[in-house]
Amino acid sequence: MTLIDLANPSRFLALAGRILPWLVAVTVLVLAIGLYQSATAPDDYQQGATVKIMFIHVPNAWLSMFVWGVMSIAALGTLVWRHPLADVAAKTAVPIGAAFTFLALLTGSLWGRPMWGTYWEWDARLTSVLILFLMYLGLMALWRAVEDPSRAARAAAVLTLVGSINIPIIKFSVDWWNTLHQPASVIRMGGSTLDRAFLIPLLVMAIGFTLLFLTLHIAAMRNEILRRRVRTLQMLQASKSAA
Amino acid sequence: MTALAALVRRDVSVALRVGGGALIGVLFFLTVVVLMPFAVGPDLALLKKLGPAILWIGALLASLLTLDRLFTADHDDGSLDLIVMSRTPLELACAAKALAHWLAAGLPLVAATPVLGLLLNLDAAATGAVALTLLAGTPALTFTGMIGAAIAVVLRRGGLLLSVLVLPLSIPVLIFGVAASNAALSGPSPFGTPFSILCALSLASLVIGPFAAAASLRHGLD
Numbered sequence: 001m002t003l004i005d006l007a008n009p010s011r012f013l014a015l016a017g018r019i020l021p022w023l024v025a026v027t028v029l030v031l032a033i034g035l036y037q038s039a040t041a042p043d044d045y046q047q048g049a050t051v052k053i054m055f056i057h058v059p060n061a062w063l064s065m066f067v068w069g070v071m072s073i074a075a076l077g078t079l080v081w082r083h084p085l086a087d088v089a090a091k092t093a094v095p096i097g098a099a100f101t102f103l104a105l106l107t108g109s110l111w112g113r114p115m116w117g118t119y120w121e122w123d124a125r126l127t128s129v130l131i132l133f134l135m136y137l138g139l140m141a142l143w144r145a146v147e148d149p150s151r152a153a154r155a156a157a158v159l160t161l162v163g164s165i166n167i168p169i170i171k172f173s174v175d176w177w178n179t180l181h182q183p184a185s186v187i188r189m190g191g192s193t194l195d196r197a198f199l200i201p202l203l204v205m206a207i208g209f210t211l212l213f214l215t216l217h218i219a220a221m222r223n224e225i226l227r228r229r230v231r232t233l234q235m236l237q238a239s240k241s242a243a
Numbered sequence: 244m245t246a247l248a249a250l251v252r253r254d255v256s257v258a259l260r261v262g263g264g265a266l267i268g269v270l271f272f273l274t275v276v277v278l279m280p281f282a283v284g285p286d287l288a289l290l291k292k293l294g295p296a297i298l299w300i301g302a303l304l305a306s307l308l309t310l311d312r313l314f315t316a317d318h319d320d321g322s323l324d325l326i327v328m329s330r331t332p333l334e335l336a337c338a339a340k341a342l343a344h345w346l347a348a349g350l351p352l353v354a355a356t357p358v359l360g361l362l363l364n365l366d367a368a369a370t371g372a373v374a375l376t377l378l379a380g381t382p383a384l385t386f387t388g389m390i391g392a393a394i395a396v397v398l399r400r401g402g403l404l405l406s407v408l409v410l411p412l413s414i415p416v417l418i419f420g421v422a423a424s425n426a427a428l429s430g431p432s433p434f435g436t437p438f439s440i441l442c443a444l445s446l447a448s449l450v451i452g453p454f455a456a457a458a459s460l461r462h463g464l465d
Contacts, residue, residue: 079458127414134411141407145398154462155394159408162390162455169415 009225012085016222023215031208037201044198053111055201059209060104064132065167067097067213072164075157085221087153088228090160091143092220096213098136105129124173132170135163149228246331247339254343257316264312265347268305269355275301276359287364294363295373295424299417301359302352302377303384307406307413309348310388313340314396314460323396327464333457341389341452349381365428372427372434376441380420383445386452387412393456397463416444 038055071093077086108126109119120126139156146152258265279297283289290297317323326336353374360370391409395402422437 079462131411131414138404138407138411141404142394145404151397151463155397155459158390158455158459158462159394162387162412162451165451 008084009088013222013225016218020215020218020222023211023218027208027211027215030204030211034201034204034208037204041201042197047115050111050114051198053107054198055205057104057107057111058202059206060100060107061129062206063209063213064097064101064104064129065170066210067093067100068132068136068160068164068167070217071097071160075160078153078157079161087150088221088224089217090153090156091149092224093217094136094139094143094156096216096220098133098140100209100213101129101133101136105133125170128166128170128173132166135159135166139163246329247335250326250331250336250339251343251346254340255347258312258343258347265309266351268309268348269351271308272301272305272352272355273359275304276362279363291364291369292429294360294365294369295376295428296421297363298356298359298373298377299380299421299424302356302381303413303417305352306349306381306384306388307409309344310385310392310409311395311402311405313344313389313392315392315402318396318464323460324464327460333461334453337389337393337456337460338449338453341385341456344389345382345385349385352381353377369424369428373424376420376423376438379438379441379445380416383416383441383448384413386445386448387416389452390455390459393459394463397459416441419444 034055038052041052041055043049044051071090074086074090074093077083078090105126108129112121113119139159142156142159143152146155276297279293280290283293314323317326326340327333329336356374356377357370360373365373388405388409390412391405394408395405398404419437419441423434423441426432426437427434
């Protein structure tokens with residue numbers, strides 16, 4: 001950490017401080033609309049009321065992959081452009097992505113119990129998401145294992161890019177392997193097979209969750225920058241008192 | 244080319260000499276396989292059924308055990324810095340080191356498989372199939388594991404972290420390796436399909452591994 005690292009993040013802090021209140025307001029609004037629509041959506045003719053788990057489960061699953069995508073772009077920012085904010089973005093996205101992945105697994109298992117009769121099945125989609133969760137945890141361990149944040153950033157960036165191979169595997173696992181998990185129904189060739197009564201609340205919830213991620217991520221980035229700034233000030237203080 | 248050949252020769256001979264630790268992997272492999280009958284019971288029919296999976300898990304853990312050595316010894320005595328600074332492209336040097344590691348630590352695992360297959364009541368055809376899948380799959384384990392080893396070498400005490408980082412990446416290799424062995428052993432499904440995917444995984448890791456390892460070495464070492 002040198003003083004030059006603080007130069008650009010200051011502008012980020014100012015910007016984050018200005019847009020965060022608005023972002024929080026929009027997130028709450030969209031999530032409220034989405035939750036209301038989900039609650040009033042009709043029951044499925046086969047699955048009954050349990051279909052509503054979908055409105056939580058699917059956005060979490062999307063976000064678990066989306067966050068890894070954000071981290072991969074941040075990893076490129078770290079390795080190629082040496083952007084100081086990319087480190088911060090990559091580091092703070094990891095726990096949030098891990099939480100989304102865990103919630104996707106949890107809600108999926110709660111949905112699977114009434115539908116498939118089992119909490120867990122070693123199916124291709126479930127297994128690849130579980131591996132994604134393990135990789136998130138491994139990245140968190142890696143970030144915590146190195147003291148110098150910029151060194152940790154470069155090690156984590158390589159691992160993030162290697163791990164991004166898993167994302168297309170998760171996306172297409174339901175098409176490549178014919179297993180218990182249902183095939184893609186929202187984003188697919190030839191349009192969605194989902195009824196509009198389900199599709200619209202689902203899309204609103206997906207937008208709401210993405211906004212939630214953005215809000216949490218920007219807030220976490222701000223905290224991380226402030227934390228690093230405090231650390232730098234403490235080290236300056238220590239070196240001054242030592243001299 | 245001569246520099247790379249020299250690097251391979253040096254790494255293999257260092258690994259095979261006293262303190263090199265390459266053959267400890269085989270000993271560990273033997274120990275894992277011997278432990279299994281104590282855990283699942285000495286039922287020969289069951290062991291035969293589990294045989295390919297046991298052999299693959301054993302080989303995976305054994306190669307993980309020796310991966311730690313891929314860069315740490317060179318990092319400790321300073322020769323890794325020389326390799327990074329030399330005119331040979333670091334990607335090729337990493338590939339050469341991984342090749343040497345596979346020759347010294349991976350190939351002995353494949354060679355030990357027929358003997359260990361006897362302990363697990365596998366017949367000749369099944370043992371041959373498992374050995375063939377290990378021959379095709381262990382390069383993938385080495386070359387993806389090298390990424391973790393390169394990340395771990397820049398950390399202090401990275402050995403424990405190495406296994407956490409590498410194991411998720413090795414799951415596809417394990418899946419298709421065991422699937423191909425089981426297909427040869429009993430299954431109605433053909434041996435060729437999972438085996439060719441296994442070969443594809445090895446070839447892909449041959450390309451990705453050296454680049455990722457070189458990138459993390461270049462960025463991680465000061």
